Amino acid sequence: MRKISSILILLIVAGLARSAPQIDLVYPPEGADIGPVSWSFILGSVTPGSQLSVNGRKVEVYKTGAFLAYIPFDPGEFIIQLSALDASGIATLDRKVKVAAGKKNIRPDSLCILHGSINPNYKLSLPAGDRLYVSFQGTPGGKASFSVGRGRGRVMVEQNASTEPDDKVLAFSDSSTADTTVVPGIYGGSCLIRGDEGWESQRIYFYLVDREGNSVIDSTGPILSNWDDARQVFAKVKDSLAVLKTAPDLGYEMFLPRGTILQINGIHDQYYRLKLSEAKEAWVKQNSLELFPAGKIFPAAKLVLVKTAREPRGSQLSILLSRPSVHQVFPGADGRSLKMVLYDVRADMDWVRYDPADGFVNDIRWRQVDSRTVELEVSLAGKLWGYSTAYQNNNLVLSLKAPPAINHKLPFKNLKIALDPGHSPDNGAVGPLRTLEKDINWQISQRLGRMLKKEGASVLYTREGSEGAGIYQRPSRAAGWKADILISIHNNASPDGANPLLNSGYSTYYYQPYSRWLAETVHRQFQKTLPLNDHGLFYGNLVLCRATEFPSILVEPAFIIVPREEALLLDGVFQERIARAIFIGMKEFLLKIK
Known part of the structure; x- marks a missing residue:
């Protein structure tokens, strides 16, 4: 009898322990900041065999108990409500997240400049010849302008712009068409930087006037300064590697080793803008560089000589410069050529010296593309397997690798x-x-x-x-x-x-x-x-x-x-x-x- 009672107690305890199914919402986590989406996914697991609903929608549960759901989201604080049901009972879970607001229509009978819509929204320092572009979203149908400091107003035009496509979402879908919804009330304007305006940490102000003559001013715009190009500010890479971007926070442009010398000609928030040539610029995080003292200058490097040398598996090019320069290598799509671009360099050479024992490099040609850029074009006798570059003092060494010898019976042997x-x-x-x-x-x-x-x-x-x-x-x-x-x-x-x-x-x-x-x-x-x-x-x-x-x-x-x-x-x-x-x-x- 005592044994039966013990078994009953264990069964009751086990039943209480399984009084309701378990819910584990893995993503998004509590308090997550989610971009301006109207639909997105959530994922997690419940006790296998449970029925699950999310915000009133039935969600399929995989045999392991895992689930993945694609649900609508609303901007602002949004609550994801989950409810799981099985034979043992019902369980609920609420998850709060913050969903960013996308561009939205503003009622024409209101008058406002939408908070957070001003672009750019960070510190700027621009050289002469640059153009400053600004925009904001406000009440449609108005007259907009901006000023640097309390200077003269500059006209802005309503753009009726489409929403910007999300490249990541497009890459993860079969659609090749971005959302082209037109949003009214997007105003844009620009001005050419002359360089003599005398702007030093000047706030940019935005103005909007409606049809009745009522006006609103926004004083939360970015801070702008003139960049004095005459200063010629130089810096060197202080980290083991500096990551250059195509624009602030955008894609990779190139990677530069410690000690590389760069010329700065602007500031955008946490980034320096780099002047690589007359036509090319790049961006790097400010904390990756160490500034040289004011007045320290580096004249353009001179390209003196290029020579080749045979290597056990390929060839080595020695590119003699008066000082190290920024460079990029672009392998050809044909697999048998490449182009090297040398920035802030002027060619002062008459010869390319070939090693008679080197059978991998066919030909090398050079040209001065503009006053600060030299291109080397290299054609090869065989397929390129890979390459590397390194400076040995002022000598830029480009090592070109031919494919390894492959044993066709054992192709991986010795690789x-x-x-x-x-x-x-x-x-x-x-x-x-x-x-x-x-x-x-x-x-x-x-x-x-x-x-x-x-x-x-x-x-x-x-x-x-x-x-x-x-x-x-x-x-x-x-x-x-x-x-x-x-x-x-x-x-x-x-x-x-x-x-x-x-x-x-x-x-x-x-x-x-x-x-x-x-x-x-x-x-x-x-x-x-x-x-x-x-x-x-x-x-x-x-x-x-x-x-x-x-x-x-x-x-x-x-x-x-x-x-x-x-x-x-x-x-x-x-x-x-x-x-x-x-x-x-x-x-x-x-x-x-x-």
Whole structure:
């Protein structure tokens, strides 16, 4: 009898413990700031077998208990209400997030300049010849103007502008059409900077007058100063690597090593604008540079001589300059040429000296593109495998690599393959069951590494286990190890606003022209092997893809945020299929090398 009572007590306790299903909302987290979206996704898990609704909408629950839903969002403080039901009871969960407001229609019977709509909204310092562009959103149909300080007003015109497309959302959908909704009340204006205005930390004011003559003034505009180009402000890179952008907070332009000398000719918020040539500029974070004392100048460098030298696997170009300069290399799409651009350089040379023993470089031509830019065009006798540049005092050394000798019976034998398990110390994307992308990436990398070692390759992992590695350290480690190929392994997630229920699956990314064939052969194997959607082959301006010393690609075999794909990624058999697909794609790539 006592034994039966104990069993009953245990059953009652177990029943109480399961009084309601469990709800775990993984994304978005509490208090998250979400961009100006009207629809977006949420993900998490409930007790398997539960019925789930989100804000009154029924949501499908995968057999593991994972869920992914695409729901409407409203701007401002927004509450996501979840309700889960199973035989044991009902559970609810509320999650508060903040959704940014997009451009919205303003009633014509109001009079306002919309708070937060002023652009730019940061400190500016502009040189003579630049044009200042400003805009804001306000009541439609008015007369708008702006002034620098309390100076004369400058006319602004109502633009009736379309909403700006979100490139990330477009990249994660099958649509090639951006939202072209026209928003009235967007006013824009500009003025040419003469340089003699005497502006020093002047506030920009905005004015709007309605049809009845009522007016409103906004004094929260940016601070503007004249940049004195006569100062010729120079700085040098103080970090191990400076990241130059195409514009503040936009895409990568180039990476520069410590000690590179740069000329500054403007300030935009946290960025310096760099004058690379008469026609080219770039942007770099201010904290990456160390300013030289006022008055310190660096005349344009002189290009004196170019000569070649044979290397065991390729060729080396020595480019003699009077001082180090900023440079970029652009490999040709034909795989047998490249162009090097030297900024703030004037050519003062009559010869290119060729090493008779060097059979890799066919021809070198140079031209002065403008008063501060020189281009070198190099044609090659064979396919380019990779390149690197480095300064030895004032000598810029460009090393050009030919493909390795491939044993067609054992194509991986003696090759050095760098595998980059994406992320860590950050988690990367997180699945509905809280599966960490960094862990899956490491598991797939190990499986691929074992296959490669079995075929005679040496393998370097850019990080092992839970070890952390910075994004710029990873290609540097591979290059320092003298890798022949770099494969970066990730798994995907969508940006806010995209619908991963419609767009998921595998994708492959490359940047350098000589990496494209490797990306294509691996992607074809994904198409043959993985039971998922084809998310696409991408040219990707990504750090790991931009590695120059060897063919390098980044793969995203699945979307870890999609319940079915997360379940597959947790399956060792599926991980093996991914690794095998990459392995076979690499092998096909190597066997095409002559």
